[in-house]
Amino acid sequence: GVIRCAGDTIVIGLAADSGCGKSTFMRRLTSVFGGAAEPPKGGNPDSNTLISDTTTVICLDDYHSLDRTGRKVEGVTALDPRANNFDLMYEQVKALKDGTAVQKPIYNHVSGLLDPPELIKPPKILVIEGLHPMYDERVRDLLDFSIYLDISDDVKFAWKIQRDMAERGHSLESIKASIEARKPDFDAYIDPQKQYADAVIEVLPTQLIPDDNEGKVLRVKLIMKEGVKYFSPVYLFDEGSTISWIPCGRKLTCSYPGIKFAYGPDSYYDNEVSVLEMDGQFDRLDELIYVESHLSNISTKFYGEITQQMLKHADFPGSNNGTGLFQTIVGLKIRDLFEQITASRASAPLEATKA
Ligand code: ADP
Ligand code: G6P
Structure with missing residues (x-):
């Protein structure tokens, strides 16, 4: 044994x-x-x-x-x-x-x-x-x-409608009422936990379509705390710089409203963080490799692993946008964290037995 x-x-x-x-x-x-x-x-x-x-x-x-x-x-x-x-x-x-x-x-x-x-x-x-x-x-x-998965009210509403109206036969009014009824306790007990999170995935309505209220196209932020042991934030092009990137053109097919990435340092509650943002959605998931190849510190084991994961689960909700991309990236970072912790224990067996 x-x-x-x-x-x-x-x-x-x-x-x-x-x-x-x-x-x-x-x-x-x-x-x-x-x-x-x-x-x-x-x-x-x-x-x-x-x-x-x-x-x-x-x-x-x-x-x-x-x-x-x-x-x-x-x-x-x-x-x-x-x-x-x-x-x-x-x-x-x-x-x-x-x-x-x-x-x-x-x-x-x-x-x-x-x-x-x-x-x-x-x-x-x-x-x-x-x-x-x-x-x-x-x-x-x-x-x-x-x-912490931080879904803004507008988006939460759009998702609930999709599920509870389409699949469970609830009315628009009853969905609105149930979200409203939960809100005070949500604000008091759930939402404040995000200040403690090492990574927050924030899901917001797009800024690429003026006054969008459909909630289909999403702007997603990956907020990564600095200074967390075994976790080094992902970055775009140049670590610590502030970057805005529209990858549409020769290598990436984008239809309306396009795709926009942003990256840079920020503060979140009292913490220093790095934020990677994606607004818009992919037309062709295989072209994600173009975006993946411009990201660093992604903790992949081989070239194209993010794209492979996303293609494998193309049928999951959010696969064509930042929610799926950032969930996949966080998964890779957690695998890396696990492997680092395991390796550090293996190289310090004495301390492990003393503890
Ligand atoms: P939970 O486990 O928190 O209850 P699920 O993963 O089952 O949530 O998702 C609930 C519903 O929310 C899904 O059926 C889908 O309609 C919607 N949803 C979840 N994630 C996304 C996403 N990234 N993009 C669009 N819709 C989503
Ligand atoms: C939350 C909890 C569930 C609970 C549901 C409805 O979503 O995660 O555990 O069942 O609220 O609560 P209710 O009191 O209406 O059963």
Whole structure:
């Protein structure tokens, strides 16, 4: 058998509101790590967990302390910390990080009830995704890397309409009402977590079409914190410079409204950051190689790996724009971080046993 050392598991936090692309991001991430993650075999069919060879993704909704009825009775939303058990979340993430399996509860999204727990073994990479991965300071301190998906209200609205109206038969008014009802708690408990994120993917309406309100063409920013150990931000052309780039022309086919990249240093909350921005969308995904070849520090293992990943998952939402591109890049950066941490442990075995 394999002897596990304490602290083998690296922990990644992914925060976002529900319906904001977390599952899509997870599929891109686990694909970069080399294998699709699937629900645990033979367990509760309503489990929210995904497992691959390297990675286990747990959904933080499983730490709801109040079920759907409980929330109704108490008059709190799922976003409210009072509906969530942060003590248990901390204990279990800590145990997994230290190499110990846990019996994690399951929040059943179909019934709205808490189901009997499932056994989670410590993986190489543990991803905790949901509404509050960076809310509790103790849990936050366990994260080796954190990401926040920041979807602007206009875009969130467009995505919700697409899904809830088309697929679930909700009315425009009821979608508006449900977003409005969540907003105060979202602003109080979810949104502030972005200040702690090592990387933020911000999704905004395009600036290429005047007064656009369709939400189809997107302007996406990848905000990367400076000075994070094992994470060196991606850059365009010249690290630290401020760049604006319209790649359309001889090498890249662009139809209206075109594509525009921007790159440069900035500050975000109290942190120094590098920001890479893409507005617009690709007409031909294979031509992404032209853009990829102009980016540096992308942590690919071979020329064209980003383009290959994007082509492989061309059917995922956001594959023709900055959301898919930046999710893929963050996946590569996390793989790199994992490999660096693993290598540093292998070269310092004495300290690992002392700890
Ligand atoms: P979550 O796991 O956070 O609930 P999903 O990844 O399941 O979110 O995405 C929810 C819905 O939002 C998708 O079905 C799709 O309609 C829309 N969506 C997500 N990401 C994108 C994207 N990058 N571009 C366009 N639509 C998206
Ligand atoms: C959020 C949470 C879910 C919850 C949903 C609806 O999206 O992530 O866990 O089920 O809100 O909450 P409700 O109280 O209406 O069941």
